[in-house]
Amino acid sequence: MSTQTKIIIGGVAVGFLTLFVFPWWVTAxxxxxxxxxxxxxxxxxxxxxRKRVRAQSRKRLNG
Known part of the structure; x- marks a missing residue:
C-alpha cells in the first residue's frame, strides 16, 4: 500500500471520528x-x- 493511500485512509478515518465528536456542520x-x-x-x-506545478506533477508520474 502506498504512502498516499495510507494518508487518504487516515484522513477518512479522522473525518468519521469528527462526526461523532463534533456536530455535523463543524465536521463539514x-x-x-x-x-x-x-x-x-x-x-x-x-x-x-501553475504551468510549472503541472509540469512537475507530470514529471513525477512519468518517472
Missing amino acids: LIILGVIAAPLAGYLMLDPSQ
Missing part, C-alpha cells in the same frame, strides 16, 4: 477547509507558476 467545515486550502493556494499562483 473542517472537511471543506482541508479541501479549500490547497485549492485556494493553487488558484493564487500566476499562470506561469
Whole structure:
C-alpha cells in the first residue's frame, strides 16, 4: 500500500471520528477547509507558476 493511500485512509478515518465528536456542520467545515486550502493556494499562483506545478506533477508520474 502506498504512502498516499495510507494518508487518504487516515484522513477518512479522522473525518468519521469528527462526526461523532463534533456536530455535523463543524465536521463539514473542517472537511471543506482541508479541501479549500490547497485549492485556494493553487488558484493564487500566476499562470506561469501553475504551468510549472503541472509540469512537475507530470514529471513525477512519468518517472
